[in-house]
Amino acid sequence: MFSKILVANRGEIAIRIMRACKELGIKTVGVFSEKDKNSLHLEFADETICIGKAPSQESYLNVSNIISAAEITDSDAIHPGYGFLAENPQFAEICESCGIKFIGPSSKNIRLMGDKIKAKESMKKAGLPLIPGGQGAVKTKEEALTAANKVRYPIILKAKAGGGGKGMRVCHSDVRLINAFMTAQSEAKNAFGDSTIYLEKFMENPRHIEVQIIADSYGNVIHFGERDCSIQRRHQKLIEESPSPAVNNRLRKKLGEYAVRGAKYINYDSAGTMEFLLDSKGNLYFMEMNTRIQVEHPVTEEITNVDLVKLQILIAAGEKLKLRQDDIKITGAAIECRINAEDPDNNFMPSAGNIDFCYLPGGRNIRVDTHIYTGYRIPPFYDSLIAKVIAKGDNRRQALKTMDRALDEFLIEPIKTTVPFCKKVINDPDFKIGKYDTSFLNKFLESERE
Numbered sequence: 001m002f003s004k005i006l007v008a009n010r011g012e013i014a015i016r017i018m019r020a021c022k023e024l025g026i027k028t029v030g031v032f033s034e035k036d037k038n039s040l041h042l043e044f045a046d047e048t049i050c051i052g053k054a055p056s057q058e059s060y061l062n063v064s065n066i067i068s069a070a071e072i073t074d075s076d077a078i079h080p081g082y083g084f085l086a087e088n089p090q091f092a093e094i095c096e097s098c099g100i101k102f103i104g105p106s107s108k109n110i111r112l113m114g115d116k117i118k119a120k121e122s123m124k125k126a127g128l129p130l131i132p133g134g135q136g137a138v139k140t141k142e143e144a145l146t147a148a149n150k151v152r153y154p155i156i157l158k159a160k161a162g163g164g165g166k167g168m169r170v171c172h173s174d175v176r177l178i179n180a181f182m183t184a185q186s187e188a189k190n191a192f193g194d195s196t197i198y199l200e201k202f203m204e205n206p207r208h209i210e211v212q213i214i215a216d217s218y219g220n221v222i223h224f225g226e227r228d229c230s231i232q233r234r235h236q237k238l239i240e241e242s243p244s245p246a247v248n249n250r251l252r253k254k255l256g257e258y259a260v261r262g263a264k265y266i267n268y269d270s271a272g273t274m275e276f277l278l279d280s281k282g283n284l285y286f287m288e289m290n291t292r293i294q295v296e297h298p299v300t301e302e303i304t305n306v307d308l309v310k311l312q313i314l315i316a317a318g319e320k321l322k323l324r325q326d327d328i329k330i331t332g333a334a335i336e337c338r339i340n341a342e343d344p345d346n347n348f349m350p351s352a353g354n355i356d357f358c359y360l361p362g363g364r365n366i367r368v369d370t371h372i373y374t375g376y377r378i379p380p381f382y383d384s385l386i387a388k389v390i391a392k393g394d395n396r397r398q399a400l401k402t403m404d405r406a407l408d409e410f411l412i413e414p415i416k417t418t419v420p421f422c423k424k425v426i427n428d429p430d431f432k433i434g435k436y437d438t439s440f441l442n443k444f445l446e447s448e449r450e
Contacts, residue, residue: 001317002026002077002101006070007045009081010060011371012388013295014041017079020309029073031066033059035379040371047073054381060084063091070100077101077316083383086292087114087163103316105270105291112266113289116160117198120286126265128258128286131277133200141181147199148177154204157181159188160196163288165235167191170202203285205437206277207246208232210290211259212300214311215268220321223256224300224308225330229275230438231425233348238418238441239425240296241335242303245396245434246278254284256325262289271297271312280437295338298367298390302334333396335403335426339370339387341378343416351416352380361409365392365402378415386417396434400426424448 005021006029007014018028018041030045035054042048049069052059059065061084070078078100080086092107104110113119117137124130133151137160138144148155148171157180159167167188169180181197189195208229215221228244229237247255259274273290297308306328315321342348358374370387372378378386389406393399407423425431425444 002313004029004046004073004075005077005079005103005313006031006066006073006075007041007081008060008066008078008085009083010036010039010041010382011385012041012369013081013083013293014039015044015371016369017081017309018044020307020313023307024310024313026313029069029075031060031069033381035381038376040373040376049073054379056084056381060382063088063094066091067094067098067100071098075100077103079103079313080292082292082295087290089114101316103270103313105268105272109266109268110291113291114161116158116162116288117196119289122266123262123286123289126262128262129284131200131203131285131287133198136198137196138199139196141178144177144181144197144199145174148174151199151201154202155199156202157184157197157199159184159192159194160198161192161194162188167197168235203277203279205439206230206279207244207437208237208275208287209244209247209255209278209284210273210275210294211255212294212297212308213259213263213268213272213274214308214315214321214323215263215270215272216315216321217269217318218320219264219267221260221263221268222321222323222325222328223259224304224306224328226252226255227296227299229296230436231431231441232438233441233445237296237338238340239335239337239422240299241333241396241399242299243330243333251278251282251284258284258286262286270315271308295385295388296336298369298388299334299336302367302390302392303330303332304328305331332392332394333399334390334392335396335399336388336390337403337407337422337426338385338418339389339410339422340384340418341386341415342384342418344418344421346416348418349416350380350384352378353415354378355412355415357411357413359409359411360387361389361406363405363409365399366390366406367392368406372412386415389422400432 051065085091089107089111095102171177212224231239367390391403
């Protein structure tokens, strides 16, 4: 077992990891930028060390500073959380070469599944269904036009190394494709350092369904059911729930089989998530794999009563999975609202600044993962996520009622947040009955503007 883990992240996920380490008897090192010296995660760490100035490139993305911090503090492992360096294969390789355990999959797997084209090729060989197209890079507008007319419109351009909606463009015609191609390439280059674009059929109004898996180094892989992540704005998730109201037992079994099969095919070893699109006819298509712990992992923890972060750490330490698939029981329902420091009434403009007053919801069946407190100053340099509110119930209806109550209790001044917006969404009649897909939020916003 590890004696000390450096948590190469900030905010609520750093606290989440430190809590797991504390319960496992592992000491932790918290890192911070110069502008993050008052972040709450530092109060939970056994040691703290500054890794650079406020910009991420000079601190949380500064590989040499993070490795130096690990060596100075005699840390024998690094947990990257999500975001920042969590899916950076070079960082994983450097950790490996320095004799520091990277708590995540191998650099080989990160690189393979981070390359969206190669990932799809691997999953096709594993027998997973794929969205039409997406089998190779399109290097020129002419190649893109040829591929688009073969797949047939609408199509979507995606960055090979992408994520988070960067380098993505939906096209319904040749004219739109010609105009969007160079823009998508440029955006992909700026975001990921790789301008390679691929093209696939655009699935109109699907559900975004993902499956949580855990795999050890002995070939054992299990899944923990699905999460529905269809409530998105600009490809960024806002509300997630588990189980999905659109998935029955037959489909759940198929999703689990696909996820486990894909992970076994690439000899995966850690926590990970297989993401799928579900069309209106019940057809599933593999989309991508995230080779890290996800923001929305708490909803899975709440319905399975399994600590996924602890499992991830234990597997990284070389332990064998003690759980078997039959041990995983889904009980009740859970929903998560991401609370961002943004102003929904002003096009979701970021709302940084000082928190003069903050009261977090509590009570039965409520979990809040956060790093904010009264007096904390939200810096403008990082992601706007400031809290995750997770509500559980014996069924979906109860979980929604509990979430509604929790959002009423979430008080914060004067910062603008997505709390009131989330409350409107969960009380929407269609959402209440589980009638939604990835187009839901755009339609919801349009109706709000009318």
